[in-house]
Amino acid sequence: MYKVLKATFITIWSLFVLFPIMWAITTSFKPESAVVNGATFIPFLEFQPSLIGWKAILPGAYGLSRFTYGWKNYSNADIIFFFVSQRIMPPVVLAIPFFLLLKELKLLDTHLGLILVLTSGLMPIVVWLMVDFFNALPREIDEMAMLEGCNPIQAFFRTILPLSKPGLTVAGMFCVIFGWNDVFFALTLTATKVLTLPVAVIALNGTVTPYWILAASTVFSIIPLVGLAFVIERFLSRGNLGGAVR
Amino acid sequence: MKKGYPRFFLLPGLILLIAIIIFPLLFTIRVTFSSWNVSQTGLNFIGGENWAEMARDTRYWGSMLRLFYLSFLTVAIQYALGFAIALFAWKGIAARRFFRVLWLIPMMTTPSLMAIIWRSIFTEDIGALNGLLSRVGLNPVNWLTESGPANIAITIVEVWQWTPFMFLILLAGLLSLPKEPFMAAAIDGASAWKTFARVTFPMMAPISIGAIMIRLIDASKIFDSVFTMTRGGPGNATETPAAYIFQRSLQDFQIAYGSTLALMYLILAILTLTIIGKVFARLSKPRGI
Numbered sequence: 393m394y395k396v397l398k399a400t401f402i403t404i405w406s407l408f409v410l411f412p413i414m415w416a417i418t419t420s421f422k423p424e425s426a427v428v429n430g431a432t433f434i435p436f437l438e439f440q441p442s443l444i445g446w447k448a449i450l451p452g453a454y455g456l457s458r459f460t461y462g463w464k465n466y467s468n469a470d471i472i473f474f475f476v477s478q479r480i481m482p483p484v485v486l487a488i489p490f491f492l493l494l495k496e497l498k499l500l501d502t503h504l505g506l507i508l509v510l511t512s513g514l515m516p517i518v519v520w521l522m523v524d525f526f527n528a529l530p531r532e533i534d535e536m537a538m539l540e541g542c543n544p545i546q547a548f549f550r551t552i553l554p555l556s557k558p559g560l561t562v563a564g565m566f567c568v569i570f571g572w573n574d575v576f577f578a579l580t581l582t583a584t585k586v587l588t589l590p591v592a593v594i595a596l597n598g599t600v601t602p603y604w605i606l607a608a609s610t611v612f613s614i615i616p617l618v619g620l621a622f623v624i625e626r627f628l629s630r631g632n633l634g635g636a637v638r
Numbered sequence: 639m640k641k642g643y644p645r646f647f648l649l650p651g652l653i654l655l656i657a658i659i660i661f662p663l664l665f666t667i668r669v670t671f672s673s674w675n676v677s678q679t680g681l682n683f684i685g686g687e688n689w690a691e692m693a694r695d696t697r698y699w700g701s702m703l704r705l706f707y708l709s710f711l712t713v714a715i716q717y718a719l720g721f722a723i724a725l726f727a728w729k730g731i732a733a734r735r736f737f738r739v740l741w742l743i744p745m746m747t748t749p750s751l752m753a754i755i756w757r758s759i760f761t762e763d764i765g766a767l768n769g770l771l772s773r774v775g776l777n778p779v780n781w782l783t784e785s786g787p788a789n790i791a792i793t794i795v796e797v798w799q800w801t802p803f804m805f806l807i808l809l810a811g812l813l814s815l816p817k818e819p820f821m822a823a824a825i826d827g828a829s830a831w832k833t834f835a836r837v838t839f840p841m842m843a844p845i846s847i848g849a850i851m852i853r854l855i856d857a858s859k860i861f862d863s864v865f866t867m868t869r870g871g872p873g874n875a876t877e878t879p880a881a882y883i884f885q886r887s888l889q890d891f892q893i894a895y896g897s898t899l900a901l902m903y904l905i906l907a908i909l910t911l912t913i914i915g916k917v918f919a920r921l922s923k924p925r926g927i
Contacts, residue, residue, distance in 0.1 A: 398726065402723075402737070408798065480855050481904060482858065483861070485663070488888070489897075490662060491888065569745070573750075610748075614752075617747065618747070620746055621739050
């Protein structure tokens, strides 16, 4: 009885998870025989600028994770909370000053402007994850490094940094997911030049674009991130994510 | 020797934080006392007029109430479902790794794009869902043009999108639990249900609270799904504060009034989430977990 219930639950949930994705994929393939004007290829044109925009976000995210290392030895719960609490901030609160600020600095609709803004949104996630990873590393490691004659900065870059690669990868992946998926800032702070992929697709949505083109472009923008699900699962199995939740 | 270094490590992050969050926030506070809009740009001083107007704005407070209902409901459902599938993916089923990947996928997809797909599923005339309903012999539902079903549609999308996040955190927590208590329970001959109620669930309490708080924080910012699926409609039956403020400030360019609404939104969010956090902390402590 319990087994039947369990199997039913798992089946229904898996179908529910898959349904929209399958629907998107099938819709995107449906019209290929029916449509003759080649409009299905529009997504490729839209893909180009967004890819550039996305590449530009990555160094921002990684550069940022570097900034937050300092918490390890000197960690102070209040400061961490101060950082993490920024996540409570609804993006709409900051959208207006950011818009005006970037307009003044002539950074509206540029890569740099969007990178700066997205960085602020990603910082709390990185702090939240990395503090736990650093805490999991034994303190003896940096003490050893200092005995060998490193100053704290060297100790950090030479020993702690290489050792926290798994943590860096996880934090980086979360940054990629959230950076890639952000629509709000990309929608408000860009116009034509540095559209990110989601915004480009939403712009298609606003016009009379047929569903299959929408579906095709959606599938395109989702594929790269679905690959990350496998990476995250690998980290889970090795128990490397355990530190991230304590 | 040690003295200067902590500051060195702190500084880059702190400077970034101040430049990118504190400064704009102070600017927002100043803007709320001006009348910055399309015709009148720049900072002047008009006192508390914006705040008074906000107090009378029923559309704003309506969207706020809706946000409370939407975020608490969706997070509760996400927690229950997420915990259940995390338990299964922990040790309950065969082909665990396959199911873990499968169940993580929605989290990886872009919310606003999936909302487009969901909209096409919910579309009344040619959508997949009404097609399914009619095949089973049920009446079609006006998913996007009637206020009740529209809110249900938003709830379904939110649950689909974010249960995997809850699942991920809870599963990571389950995998990091020590094994000894479970052995002890097995030796004492506890049933599966008792083991869950007396061992697994209490041991998961801190992680559960963390996961719920993170999701509540994110749910308090619901925007993507609403904006893409219904634009707040029908009427403003599904409008959340984020969507309303976006429209007022960045589409109608009532920058000062929009800032006022946004600031109030922030204050309410911080207050509510702090209270909930305190309540959770008190609930979990006396039992000595």
